[in-house]
Amino acid sequence: MLRTLMILLSVGLIATMSPAGIVDGPHNMAAEGYDITNDEVCLPCHTPHGSSEDEYLWNQTIPADTAITVRDGAVLGHVSLMCMGCHDGVTAISASESGMTVAADAALGTDLSKDHPVGVDYGSSYRRAPAEPIRGGRMQGVKVVVGQNPDGTDITKDLPLYHRDDNGTGLEQVECATCHTPHTDAQDLLRVDNAGSTLCTGCHTAQ
Amino acid sequence: MKRITVISWLAAAATVLCAALGGCAHNVNTNTPAVADNPPVFFPPAPEEPHVQFLCNLSGSKNFEKPQGWLERFILGERPPSEKTIVKPFGVAVHDGKIYVADSGSACVAVLDMVSQSFETFGTTDPGRLKTPINLCFDGEGLLYVSDTGRNQVVVFDANRTYVTAYGRDENFRPADVLVLGNEVYVLNILEHNILVFDKNGRELKRTIGSRGREPGQFNYPSNFTADRDGNVYVSDSLNFRIQEIDSEGTPLVHFGKPGRTPGCFARPRGIAVDRDGIVYVVDSGLHVVHLFTHDGKPLMFIGGAGEKDGQLVLPAQVTVDYDNVDLFRDYFAPDFHAKYLVLVTNQIGKNKVSVFAFGARKTVASPTPQ
Numbered sequence: 001m002l003r004t005l006m007i008l009l010s011v012g013l014i015a016t017m018s019p020a021g022i023v024d025g026p027h028n029m030a031a032e033g034y035d036i037t038n039d040e041v042c043l044p045c046h047t048p049h050g051s052s053e054d055e056y057l058w059n060q061t062i063p064a065d066t067a068i069t070v071r072d073g074a075v076l077g078h079v080s081l082m083c084m085g086c087h088d089g090v091t092a093i094s095a096s097e098s099g100m101t102v103a104a105d106a107a108l109g110t111d112l113s114k115d116h117p118v119g120v121d122y123g124s125s126y127r128r129a130p131a132e133p134i135r136g137g138r139m140q141g142v143k144v145v146v147g148q149n150p151d152g153t154d155i156t157k158d159l160p161l162y163h164r165d166d167n168g169t170g171l172e173q174v175e176c177a178t179c180h181t182p183h184t185d186a187q188d189l190l191r192v193d194n195a196g197s198t199l200c201t202g203c204h205t206a207q
Numbered sequence: 208m209k210r211i212t213v214i215s216w217l218a219a220a221a222t223v224l225c226a227a228l229g230g231c232a233h234n235v236n237t238n239t240p241a242v243a244d245n246p247p248v249f250f251p252p253a254p255e256e257p258h259v260q261f262l263c264n265l266s267g268s269k270n271f272e273k274p275q276g277w278l279e280r281f282i283l284g285e286r287p288p289s290e291k292t293i294v295k296p297f298g299v300a301v302h303d304g305k306i307y308v309a310d311s312g313s314a315c316v317a318v319l320d321m322v323s324q325s326f327e328t329f330g331t332t333d334p335g336r337l338k339t340p341i342n343l344c345f346d347g348e349g350l351l352y353v354s355d356t357g358r359n360q361v362v363v364f365d366a367n368r369t370y371v372t373a374y375g376r377d378e379n380f381r382p383a384d385v386l387v388l389g390n391e392v393y394v395l396n397i398l399e400h401n402i403l404v405f406d407k408n409g410r411e412l413k414r415t416i417g418s419r420g421r422e423p424g425q426f427n428y429p430s431n432f433t434a435d436r437d438g439n440v441y442v443s444d445s446l447n448f449r450i451q452e453i454d455s456e457g458t459p460l461v462h463f464g465k466p467g468r469t470p471g472c473f474a475r476p477r478g479i480a481v482d483r484d485g486i487v488y489v490v491d492s493g494l495h496v497v498h499l500f501t502h503d504g505k506p507l508m509f510i511g512g513a514g515e516k517d518g519q520l521v522l523p524a525q526v527t528v529d530y531d532n533v534d535l536f537r538d539y540f541a542p543d544f545h546a547k548y549l550v551l552v553t554n555q556i557g558k559n560k561v562s563v564f565a566f567g568a569r570k571t572v573a574s575p576t577p578q
Contacts (some may be wrong), residue, residue, distance in 0.1 A: 011348040029428060029446050044446055044467045047493055050467010057501070058258055058508040059251035070513045071572045076556055077490050078513075081522055085475050085492040088297070088524070088555060089311055089339040089356050090397060091428055091445070096515035 025185030047080060047183065076119040076175075077162050080175075083176040121171040122161050122203075129205050130192055134158040140172045144192050144202030157192050159202060217542045233532070245539035248518040250510040258485060258499075259510050259550065259566050261518035264490075264559035265306070265319055267292035268326040291326055293560040296553035298342030298384075298478075300348070301529035308561060309340035309353060316340060316353060317444065335362055335370030342431065346407070347385035354382035354394065361385045361394055365532075380533040384431045388438050388455065395442070395469060400426045402440070402457070416457030421447050423459035431525065432492075435481045441477040443489065450476065450504070455500055463504025464558045468494060470506040478525030482548065482566070488526045490552065495520045497552055509550070510564060518564075521557040526550060528566070536563060545570045 021030055023041060028061035030041045055064040086092050121137055122131055123144075140161045147155040159179060161172035179199060180189045192199040219455035249257035268291040275286050291493040294312025301307075304322035315328040316336050332355065338357025345351055350362045354463050360375035361382050375382065376390065381398035392405040393412065402420035405412055417426050428446040435441070439460060442451045443575065449464035464473050474493025481487050485502035495513035497520070500506055511520035530548040553561055 043448065044475070048467055050465065050469045050472035052467060052469040052471045054469075054471035055505050056470050056506050056508045058499075061251070061257050062254060062470070066471050066514075068496060068509070069468070070493075070495060076521075081556070082493065084522060084555065085477075088295075088383075090297075090341050090430055094311065094339065131269070 015154050021184040021186070022182060025083075025182070025189070027182040044086070063146075077163055077164050077173055079175040080118050081178045083180075118174060118176055120174055122174055123171060127205055131161055134160060139163065142203050144198065146192055146198060159191060159199075212264070238291065245517065247544070249541075249544075250518070257544060257569060258508065258547065259564050260539075260541055260544050261510075262360050262536050262549075262563045262565055265561040265563065266558060267317070267319075267560070270319065270544040271324040271326060286407075288322075291328075295555055296560050297524045297555065298340070298344075298354075299525055299527050299551050299553050299561060300343055300345055300351075301527065301532050301549065301551065302345050302351075304532055304535060306551065306561065307343060309343045309349065311339045311341060311357075314338055314340065314357070316351070316368075323530070328380075329368040330362070335364060337362060341382075342384040344385055344387060348526065349398075350387075352385045352387060352392065354385040356381050356383065361392070371372060372410070374410060383429070386432060386434055388434055391430050392456075393432070393434075393440065395429055395432050397428055397430060402429075402432070402442075404455075411519050416453065417442075421463055423451065424453065424457060427452070428478075431478045433479045433481055435485070436483065439489060441481055442480055443476045448473045448476065450479065450487060450500070461503055463500065464489075469498075471504070473498070478523070478553075480526045480528045482528050483530070486566075488528065488550065489524045490526050492522055492524065492555075495523060497523060497526050497550075510550075510560075515557050515559055518562070519559075520552060520554050520561070520562060524553045525564075526552045533565065537564065539563075540565065543570050544568070 029044050031034050045175050050069050051065065053064055056062055089096055129142050131140040131142055134143065135158065140163065142159045142161070143156040144159060145154045149155055161178060162175045163172050180190060181191050184190060187193065190199055192202060194200065211213070248261040269459060270385040293308055293310050295310045298309040299306065304320065306319040306321065308317045308319070310317045313328065315330045316337070318327045318329070320327065320372045330340065336351065337355050337567050340353045340355050341349060343353045349366045353362045353364070355362055358383055360373040362373045363371040365371050370575060373459040374394065380394060380396035380403060382394045383397040386393040387407065390407045390527065392407050394403045394405065396403055398503060400417065402416040403412055404414050404416065407454040419425060419427060421427060426444045429442045430445040431443040433441050438455055439452050440455070444451050448466040449462050451459060452461040453459050464471070464476065466472060468474060473489065474491055476489050477492045478490035479488065480536055486507065487502065489498045489500065491498055496509040496511040498506065498509050511518065511523060512521060513521060528548050528550055533546055533549055533560060536549065544567055546567040550566055551561055552564070
């Protein structure tokens with residue numbers, strides 16, 4: 001009885017603590033025996049610092065407990081790089097085969113009819129909705145109108161753009177996480193449902 | 208006296224002509240100039256004792272082009288570019304002077320022939336048409352086994368690159384990796400988190416190793432595996448963030464690793480290789496490095512780091528070690544570094560498709576063995 005109560009309490013805690021939907025969605029990759037209350041469902045993407053008393057035997061200039069950091073020096077933003085680490089056709093469906101063209105991939109080809117580029121500057125141009133501050137001004141993004149409040153004001157969802165200092169242009173870029181989020185069980189893990197092309201026209205405006 | 212002068216004049220003319228036509232270069236034209244032009248990149252970096260030297264990056268036919276000599280350009284004009292490149296590499300194996308790369312971007316096996324200095328592809332025609340080739344390995348008879356997650360089969364080619372057969376018509380698996388040990392073919396089934404062992408000749412399923420979970424002997428999305436000379440299998444148990452060594456029956460022997468970014472931890476362990484002294488190489492696609500461990504899991508060092516400069520990696524996938532073809536890259540060895548074997552790493556993104564390193568030691572010091 002007490003055990004059931006504890007489990008129910010834990011489930012209740014999860015519902016309030018963890019990002020909604022990931023536990024029920026396809027990004028819950030925890031195996032049997034995983035302790036969800038310890039946020040272990042977050043581990044595949046959110047690598048912790050890791051507590052370690054080990055030192056590198058062959059590199060004593062790096063003290064124990066020093067973390068390797070990844071800079072954005074590499075071709076594609078670190079957000080998309082992380083997604084593609086599993087979406088390579090092995091652990092999960094390949095990003096390239098599902099219609100995403102990685103800007104850095106050599107095989108862009110000339111037929112982009114089913115592709116959407118990733119790792120490209122959003123830019124400000126004709127037929128593009130403006131990027132504006134989102135998430136309390138921490139980053140830039142595009143606000144997509146998804147409905148109306150009873151008082152007539154817009155309900156919007158944010159599509160974040162990712163800034164990379166070293167990409168030469170210093171502009172905001174479209175990454176996988178601009179349109180997709182793993183913290184959900186929504187169809188195709190989209191931030192905005194694309195019924196009526198709502199997601200597409202959020203950025204690609206008519207004028 | 209006159210005869211010698213004529214001969215030496217002819218020799219001089221021939222040399223000039225040869226140089227004008229593009230030189231008699233022995234070096235492979237890799238993305239990196241030969242070591243004489245750049246200071247060598249060592250891991251760990253100075254002041255530590257070097258154990259690995261970065262040699263060069265390879266990407267495709269561009270590596271074998273001889274630079275066009277001025278005379279040829281004058282007579283024939285600028286040679287048009289005809290570059291064929293590896294697109295999205297994963298598995299890599301070295302065999303008989305050639306580097307074989309599973310290229311899921313071009314749905315083929317790409318071959319960098321370091322001896323004849325040519326670039327070829329195969330696996331693009333039926334019935335051996337590949338869809339999403341991921342990993343590959345050779346057996347003792349020179350047959351090539353390619354694990355293809357698009358076909359969900361292991362496709363076998365012979366030494367003439369002719370299709371022989373395919374495993375997996377009846378069983379439902381997603382083959383992330385394949386190994387041939389003796390008369391058995393091991394297939395890493397990432398869909399069911401287990402290993403299927405087939406008889407090499409009859410192709411019947413002999414046993415299944417492992418299941419999903421986090422106990423020793425269980426796996427969670429195991430993405431790659433390799434074997435040592437004793438026939439023990441090392442599994443890159445990716446979403447358990449650990450490496451597991453098991454024997455041929457699946458009995459767990461050793462395991463190490465945990466999630467993190469500090470020594471001894473993994474972000475996303477992927478490809479794996481083992482050298483003859485038990486050093487375990489683990490590709491970490493999250494940290495863009497290849498970790499080196501002792502056989503029982505003590506962290507030794509790492510190579511790589513995110514980027515496209517010499518020695519850096521971008522979304523690395525697989526690693527392999529090779530003792531038999533070290534001499535192919537002798538032009539790149541640092542003068543005071545003794546190369547013991549090659550370490551090749553594939554990068555899924557960017558211009559450096561295959562990064563070639565050498566494991567060894569400084570010449571004044573005996574080859575180190577791990578503590």
